[in-house]
Amino acid sequence: MQFDDQGRVNKSKKRAVFNQPEAKNRVELFRHLPQYEHGSQLTDLESKFLELDSMHPAVYKVGVQYLAGDVTGGNARCIAMLRAFQEVINDYSTPPGKTLVRDLTAKISSYVSFLIECRPLSMSMGNAIRFQKSRIAKLPLTLSETEAKAALCNDIDRFINEKIILADKVIVRHAATKVRDGDVLLTYGSSCVVEMILLYAHELGKQFRVVVVDSRPKHEGQALLRRLLAKGLSCTYTHINAVSYIMHEVTRVFLGASSVLSNGTTYSRVGTACVAMVAHAFRVPVLICCEAYKFHERVQLDSICSNELGDSNDIARVPGRPDVNSMDNRTNEKNLQFLNLMYDATPSEYVSMIITDYGMIPPTSVPVIVREYRREYLLI
Amino acid sequence: EVPKALLPVANRPVLSYVLEQLELSNIKDLIVVVEGADAALRVGGWISAAYVDRLHVEVATVPEDVGTAGALRAIAHHLTAKDVLVVSGDLVSDVPPGAVTAAHRRHDAVVTAMICSVPVSGLSEAGSSGAKDKTKKPGRYNIIGMDPTKQFLLHIATGAELEKDTRIRKSILRAVGQMDIRADLMDAHMYAFNRSVLQEVLDQKDKFQSLKQDVLPYLVRSQLKSEILINGAPQGQQAKENGNDKVSYRILANASTPSFHELYALGPNGSAPVRRTHKCCVYIASNSKYCVRLNSIQAFMDINRDVIGEANHLSGYNFSAQNNIIHPSAELGSKTTVGPHCMLGEGSQMGDKCSVKRSVIGRHCRIGSNVKVVNSVVMNHVTIGDGCSIQGSVICSNAQLQERVALKDCQVLSLSTSVFLSLSSNEYL
Numbered sequence: 001m002q003f004d005d006q007g008r009v010n011k012s013k014k015r016a017v018f019n020q021p022e023a024k025n026r027v028e029l030f031r032h033l034p035q036y037e038h039g040s041q042l043t044d045l046e047s048k049f050l051e052l053d054s055m056h057p058a059v060y061k062v063g064v065q066y067l068a069g070d071v072t073g074g075n076a077r078c079i080a081m082l083r084a085f086q087e088v089i090n091d092y093s094t095p096p097g098k099t100l101v102r103d104l105t106a107k108i109s110s111y112v113s114f115l116i117e118c119r120p121l122s123m124s125m126g127n128a129i130r131f132q133k134s135r136i137a138k139l140p141l142t143l144s145e146t147e148a149k150a151a152l153c154n155d156i157d158r159f160i161n162e163k164i165i166l167a168d169k170v171i172v173r174h175a176a177t178k179v180r181d182g183d184v185l186l187t188y189g190s191s192c193v194v195e196m197i198l199l200y201a202h203e204l205g206k207q208f209r210v211v212v213v214d215s216r217p218k219h220e221g222q223a224l225l226r227r228l229l230a231k232g233l234s235c236t237y238t239h240i241n242a243v244s245y246i247m248h249e250v251t252r253v254f255l256g257a258s259s260v261l262s263n264g265t266t267y268s269r270v271g272t273a274c275v276a277m278v279a280h281a282f283r284v285p286v287l288i289c290c291e292a293y294k295f296h297e298r299v300q301l302d303s304i305c306s307n308e309l310g311d312s313n314d315i316a317r318v319p320g321r322p323d324v325n326s327m328d329n330r331t332n333e334k335n336l337q338f339l340n341l342m343y344d345a346t347p348s349e350y351v352s353m354i355i356t357d358y359g360m361i362p363p364t365s366v367p368v369i370v371r372e373y374r375r376e377y378l379l380i
Numbered sequence: 381e382v383p384k385a386l387l388p389v390a391n392r393p394v395l396s397y398v399l400e401q402l403e404l405s406n407i408k409d410l411i412v413v414v415e416g417a418d419a420a421l422r423v424g425g426w427i428s429a430a431y432v433d434r435l436h437v438e439v440a441t442v443p444e445d446v447g448t449a450g451a452l453r454a455i456a457h458h459l460t461a462k463d464v465l466v467v468s469g470d471l472v473s474d475v476p477p478g479a480v481t482a483a484h485r486r487h488d489a490v491v492t493a494m495i496c497s498v499p500v501s502g503l504s505e506a507g508s509s510g511a512k513d514k515t516k517k518p519g520r521y522n523i524i525g526m527d528p529t530k531q532f533l534l535h536i537a538t539g540a541e542l543e544k545d546t547r548i549r550k551s552i553l554r555a556v557g558q559m560d561i562r563a564d565l566m567d568a569h570m571y572a573f574n575r576s577v578l579q580e581v582l583d584q585k586d587k588f589q590s591l592k593q594d595v596l597p598y599l600v601r602s603q604l605k606s607e608i609l610i611n612g613a614p615q616g617q618q619a620k621e622n623g624n625d626k627v628s629y630r631i632l633a634n635a636s637t638p639s640f641h642e643l644y645a646l647g648p649n650g651s652a653p654v655r656r657t658h659k660c661c662v663y664i665a666s667n668s669k670y671c672v673r674l675n676s677i678q679a680f681m682d683i684n685r686d687v688i689g690e691a692n693h694l695s696g697y698n699f700s701a702q703n704n705i706i707h708p709s710a711e712l713g714s715k716t717t718v719g720p721h722c723m724l725g726e727g728s729q730m731g732d733k734c735s736v737k738r739s740v741i742g743r744h745c746r747i748g749s750n751v752k753v754v755n756s757v758v759m760n761h762v763t764i765g766d767g768c769s770i771q772g773s774v775i776c777s778n779a780q781l782q783e784r785v786a787l788k789d790c791q792v793l794s795l796s797t798s799v800f801l802s803l804s805s806n807e808y809l
Contacts, residue, residue, distance in 0.1 A: 043666065049478030050405040061485045068486065076635030079628050165627045192631050227634065
């Protein structure tokens with residue numbers, strides 16, 4: 001839904017589970033994206049925790065965790081959501097006079113709209129929900145309720161195991177062959193797949209060092225850095241402003257992705273496009289590691305038409321440095337608008353190869369996988 | 381006489397505020413535990429009359445002096461859900477219990493306590509509002525230590541221990557790095573517990589009597605050296621040793637910012653968790669919410685005043701144009717003034733030339749003429765003779781005051797007392 005369409009926004013507000021006041025000072029170009037005042041969102045949602053009968057507590061918990069930023073990252077969010085849906089299915093009982101298929105689909109849709117209110121869905125989550133709904137729709141009518149519930153929970157387990165966990169293992173095996181002794185690997189932000197690759201390659205005994213590039217406001221690279229150091233890898237830590245200075249030492253760049261689109265564009269954490277472009281300029285190969293369930297048939301040419309806006313206070317303040325606060329409290333000035341983008345789109349010409357669980361493919365082969373294999377997993 | 385839970389605040393039993401709040405939050409199945417058999421009977425009777433359709437309440441009786449922990453032990457077999465919300469019956473607040481449970485669930489905590497600011501008029505039992513003596517009675521003090529993000533509870537000490545020095549666990553301080561210790565917050569007695577942990581602690585530690593003084597500090601002290609098993613399995617490990625579960629667990633764990641518990645639990649070099657920890661969370665009631673416990677006579681008067689005054693959304697009554705509540709069947713004599721922030725109960729009669737300021741008058745009172753009632757609480761069926769002056773006092777049910785009695789800062793207890801003389805400051809009858 002485009003958020004500059006006032007009529008539809010008002011309609012959706014009426015259906016909303018909790019009221020979020022919209023941010024007042026928004027950048028004109030990004031008016032079609034939702035942006036809310038972040039201060040009171042969490043307290044509003046928390047105070048409604050018990051009041052809404054219609055919301056399952058597991059889904060509520062996941063929503064609160066998304067809103068508070070406790071769970072980030074495509075895979076983690078997807079797993080958390082699917083586990084919550086498993087609990088929903090386990091606790092579900094068909095009301096009299098309704099069929100399981102339709103009622104459960106309606107319930108899941110309402111939970112999904114609640115999760116969207118907490119935080120807009122990532123593409124991985126969207127694909128998982130589509131899978132889930134198609135599995136519910138394909139349930140044979142002859143099954144009893146308990147059998148149907150068991151089958152659905154089984155399907156969710158299989159999805160997580162095959163599409164996420166096993167896929168990660170395959171990607172790690174493939175990617176580890178691309179790491180040679182003496183390599184300097186660069187990674188940006190914190191991607192769980194890239195972390196697994198680095199740890200696996202280290203276990204295999206390869207000698208390499210890692211450069212972790214990080215950026216404000218989230219500093220996601222610091223958590224990755226801590227875990228890598230704990231395992232004994234030699235790491236360098238730098239911020240994205242220095243990426244062109246460090247790129248001449250780097251031999252390969254490994255990046256994670258939130259999604260890969262049909263024209264080969266990688267949709268990932270903001271800053272990835274910058275890193276990929278600098279790497280391309282230095283003729284360093286860029287490898288994107290992404291599970292196939294995150295592929296999407298959409299085509300996106302820029303980072304504007306679909307994105308996510310974060311809290312503007314995060315960029316106005318530096319956490320832990322109360323003295324660096326000249327931008328603080330200026331969020332309501334008329335001449336000044338804050339823009340905190342969360343995602344960006346990396347064009348396919350900067351990407352050398354995409355490593356997926358279906359193998360190592362060039363970016364132009366993504367629509368092939370979407371076409372050929374999407375049908376297959378809907379049929380399992 | 382009247383059990384504490386049924387003391388009237390703005391002519392409603394104080395327990396009704398708690399029940400109202402729980403009803404608003406859609407908690408329909410409650411267990412009310414009362415100490416003492418006749419108190420239980422009266423509470424049970426009142427609840428079934430007032431809440432017969434709206435809530436499903438079970439009243440359980442426990443013997444006196446068994447403490448809150450003992451009360452929970454007695455009803456342990458009734459508790460079946462995954463988490464238990466324990467609320468003290470004398471809490472008047474409009475903080476939604478949902479917020480406490482949301483904080484509890486979000487962190488998968490073992491206990492979440494609600495903390496509120498100390499009410500402005502102070503916690504001391506002694507002293508009217510003009511007292512200059514500010515000695516703080518240690519019995520009411522709380523010292524609360526939290527982490528910088530104000531989500532986790534690191535240290536809690538209640539009044540009795542404060543005569544000596546406060547001891548803080550060094551391991552907790554080292555793990556978290558920075559602890560904020562505050563003395564201006566107090567425990568509001570609304571807790572959310574993980575049921576299995578609560579039952580385990582109550583079973584193992586027989587000597588624990590009170591939740592607030594024994595169980596909660598025990599859980600907070602041992603949060604980094606957890607001796608309890610959560611859900612029957614040590615925390616941090618999956619029930620199945622299946623590799624896939626471990627991987628997905630690790631993905632989820634890596635995705636979130638680790639709290640200091642998780643960091644502490646990791647072995648040297650950040651390997652697999654070697655120490656068991658559990659989390660004690662805290663929810664701080666925001667300043668815009670009203671949250672006070674009825675634990676002293678001063679608090680009783682303050683709450684009465686506040687519920688009619690600033691926090692009047694709690695009382696649920698409609699205020700008249702002059703900002704007071706006068707029941708339609710109350711009769712006022714001529715030239716009688718009832719000021720703002722006052723309440724006059726059903727069937728009360730006031731004589732001529734009376735003045736009532738910032739007070740609560742209960743039902744069926746007979747008040748003579750020329751009576752001044754200021755800043756006081758008068759309960760039901762009280763007879764006040766002519767020419768009395770009552771200031772800052774609490775007059776309990778069925779009391780009789782003769783003519784020209786002046787009371788200042790007193791509490792007239794027990795039924796059927798007749799007061800003949802003037803009393804002042806802090807006398808009890």
